[in-house]
Amino acid sequence: xxxxxxxxxxxxxxxxxxxxxxxxxxxxxxxxxxxxxxxxxxxxxxxxxxxxxxxxxxxxxxxxxxxxxxxxxxxxxxxxxxxxxxxxxxxxxxxxxxxxxxxxxxxxxxxxxxxxxxxxxxxxxxxxxxxxxxxxxxxxxxxxxxxxxx
Amino acid sequence: xxxxxxxxxxxxxxxxxxxxxxxxxxxxxxxxxxxxxxxxxxxxxxxxxxxxxxxxxxxxxxxxxxxxxxxxxxxxxxxxxxxxxxxxxxxxxxxxxxxxxxxxxxxxxxxxxxxxxxxxxxxxxxxxxxxxxxxxxxxxxxxxxxxxxx
Amino acid sequence: xxxxxxxxxxxxxxxxxxxxxxxxxxxxxxxxxxxxxxxxxxxxxxxxxxxxxxxxxxxxxxxxxxxxxxxxxxxxxxxxxxxxxxxxxxxxxxxxxxxxxxxxxxxxxxxxxxxxxxxxxxxxxxxxxxxxxxxxxxxxxxxxxxxxxx
Amino acid sequence: xxxxxxxxxxxxxxxxxxxxxxxxxxxxxxxxxxxxxxxxxxxxxxxxxxxxxxxxxxxxxxxxxxxxxxxxxxxxxxxxxxxxxxxxxxxxxxxxxxxxxxxxxxxxxxxxxxxxxxxxxxxxxxxxxxxxxxxxxxxxxxxxxxxxxx
Numbered sequence: 138x139x140x141x142x143x144x145x146x147x148x149x150x151x152x153x154x155x156x157x158x159x160x161x162x163x164x165x166x167x168x169x170x171x172x173x174x175x176x177x178x179x180x181x182x183x184x185x186x187x188x189x190x191x192x193x194x195x196x197x198x199x200x201x202x203x204x205x206x207x208x209x210x211x212x213x214x215x216x217x218x219x220x221x222x223x224x225x226x227x228x229x230x231x232x233x234x235x236x237x238x239x240x241x242x243x244x245x246x247x248x249x250x251x252x253x254x255x256x257x258x259x260x261x262x263x264x265x266x267x268x269x270x271x272x273x274x275x276x277x278x279x280x281x282x283x284x285x286x287x
Numbered sequence: 288x289x290x291x292x293x294x295x296x297x298x299x300x301x302x303x304x305x306x307x308x309x310x311x312x313x314x315x316x317x318x319x320x321x322x323x324x325x326x327x328x329x330x331x332x333x334x335x336x337x338x339x340x341x342x343x344x345x346x347x348x349x350x351x352x353x354x355x356x357x358x359x360x361x362x363x364x365x366x367x368x369x370x371x372x373x374x375x376x377x378x379x380x381x382x383x384x385x386x387x388x389x390x391x392x393x394x395x396x397x398x399x400x401x402x403x404x405x406x407x408x409x410x411x412x413x414x415x416x417x418x419x420x421x422x423x424x425x426x427x428x429x430x431x432x433x434x435x436x437x
Numbered sequence: 438x439x440x441x442x443x444x445x446x447x448x449x450x451x452x453x454x455x456x457x458x459x460x461x462x463x464x465x466x467x468x469x470x471x472x473x474x475x476x477x478x479x480x481x482x483x484x485x486x487x488x489x490x491x492x493x494x495x496x497x498x499x500x501x502x503x504x505x506x507x508x509x510x511x512x513x514x515x516x517x518x519x520x521x522x523x524x525x526x527x528x529x530x531x532x533x534x535x536x537x538x539x540x541x542x543x544x545x546x547x548x549x550x551x552x553x554x555x556x557x558x559x560x561x562x563x564x565x566x567x568x569x570x571x572x573x574x575x576x577x578x579x580x581x582x583x584x585x586x587x
Numbered sequence: 588x589x590x591x592x593x594x595x596x597x598x599x600x601x602x603x604x605x606x607x608x609x610x611x612x613x614x615x616x617x618x619x620x621x622x623x624x625x626x627x628x629x630x631x632x633x634x635x636x637x638x639x640x641x642x643x644x645x646x647x648x649x650x651x652x653x654x655x656x657x658x659x660x661x662x663x664x665x666x667x668x669x670x671x672x673x674x675x676x677x678x679x680x681x682x683x684x685x686x687x688x689x690x691x692x693x694x695x696x697x698x699x700x701x702x703x704x705x706x707x708x709x710x711x712x713x714x715x716x717x718x719x720x721x722x723x724x725x726x727x728x729x730x731x732x733x734x735x736x737x
Contacts, residue, residue, distance in 0.1 A: 139662065164727065176387035192642075192661070194661060196663065200518060202589075202678070209432075211661060213678050214677035214678045215674050216519070216677055217370070217520065217674075218373070218500060219373050219516075220374070220516070220517065223368070223369050223373070224370070224663065227665065228652070230652070238400075238402055239400035240396070241400045243393045243400065246390070246392035247393050250369060250388075250390050251388045263411075267653045289512065319511055350668060352530070361494060364527035366524075366527055366668040366669075367524075367666065367670065368650060368667075369666075370666070371465060374513065374515050374516075377515065378512035378513050378514045380502070520670040522673075523672075539697070539699045541690075542692070542713065543697050546696060547669050547693050548692055550688075550690045551669070563692065563711075563713075585613050
């Protein structure tokens with residue numbers, strides 16, 4: 138299973154803590170963590186997953202692998218800027234959105250357009266199709282269930 | 288000037304009428320109309336612009352030029368699916384959003400992320416940075432002003 | 438008809454002269470000129486086409502319309518780097534390759550992969566499927582014929 | 588280290604045997620195998636790497652993860668068709684080209700354009716910058732050296 142974590146490249150320490158715990162739970166359930174490979178929510182989630190022995194993939198906007206945060210293990214270099222957001226969505230069996238700004242909103246919109254399941258943690262309230270969760274463990278549990286019985 | 292028109296690939300006759308008038312006004316102010324090249328709002332806007340002697344450009348999601356609606360004059364074939372939305376945003380000096388669903392929302396989000404000016408006609412209410420207009424003439428007038436004095 | 442002109446972003450004055458004449462002939466036969474929008478062969482071809490009253494389209498690698506050469510009329514901003522080469526190929530009904538380096542070779546390879554017709558002027562000799570021409574007028578004439586009777 | 592293996596989606600049993608052994612050697616030297624995720628050379632290389640305990644990544648052209656060959660562990664879904672070739676090149680620290688047709692040629696051209704190191708096994712003879720190898724072990728050894736001392 139490939140679980141995508143989406144959220145802003147800069148975030149508060151509270152949101153970081155949530156993202157790190159989501160990453161840890163993704164690794165514990167045996168899933169590969171897919172993300173945009175940059176800072177903020179992405180970095181915190183990768184740190185959580187890598188620390189728990191999971192595999193982390195960063196789909197990067199620029200043209201250099203060095204752009205990835207230090208917890209990304211597999212670096213996909215796109216040189217496509219924001220269009221790489223669409224690849225994050227396509228490459229995830231399910232997405233977990235954590236807070237987030239306009240970049241995250243663009244990913245949510247593409248996910249909903251594609252009918253891809255999405256779990257939200259304090260994120261954009263734009264659709265009843267986003268399954269809300271109240272903490273990281275519940276978010277990952279719901280995400281895993283959505284993939285198994287869509 | 289290149290003005291992007293974004294909106295859904297299927298829409299009501301009322302929204303179509305608005306889109307056609309927006310297209311006509313875009314042509315009258317001498318701008319090139321950029322859009323996703325498909326049906327609904329895109330087709331109606333192209334019809335309006337082409338009928339008023341304007342130039343219409345469709346940035347298509349699939350791999351065949353024939354996919355374009357019949358009022359598209361210049362066909363950009365991307366074979367990139369929804370990622371082509373990002374190219375519509377990048378290629379427009381200003382965007383006019385007409386109603387719209389998740390695809391349009393993804394374009395609005397990318398435009399706001401990039402700081403690109405956006406005028407909205409009955410569209411997603413996601414940011415105070417979207418300049419609202421109450422009719423097609425006002426939308427195009429405001430769009431032109433936003434490009435000249437951003 | 439949309440005719441793609443491919444060639445290097447820097448070139449000799451002799452190659453420039455050929456590219457400018459190819460652009461002029463493309464405009465005279467009523468076709469839209471598609472190219473990568475940058476310097477060298479692309480700029481010379483756009484200058485020829487624009488000078489003869491034709492329409493020129495630049496599919497740009499970067500994220501700014503200002504990157505286009507001054508003879509590009511319609512600017513498609515991709516922010517996709519070299520991946521925009523594939524869009525140049527997809528958007529052309531036929532391609533004319535003028536000399537060229539590795540970027541041109543990548544476009545030739547994609548065109549041949551897609552079965553898109555290609556006319557060559559002193560370009561990479563990688564396939565019998567490339568139709569050779571000995572001067573600009575012959576190149577555009579052969580290109581137009583390849584679209585009409587593929 | 589991420590080593591990209593490029594080659595055709597259909598190939599002879601002899602080429603498959605070479606590709607499988609290259610994949611095995613990539614895994615043995617501890618590198619991640621990057622490829623286009625489809626059949627032929629890509630599938631054989633993934634089989635070799637996966638059988639030797641390595642990690643395999645497929646950067647897929649279509650919009651479905653199921654398109655990947657059965658030895659791909661991490662599936663990057665691009666929905667970008669041939670433009671995904673550019674991502675394979677960008678995401679690899681070094682490339683090993685095995686035989687190959689026009690798709691492979693487009694990847695070689697992009698790699699050479701970017702100045703990315705390339706090792707060739709019976710592949711397109713288009714540049715003295717391609718380092719030739721006579722067997723899989725030598726190819727992977729030379730590739731690893733090119734990354735360490737470029």
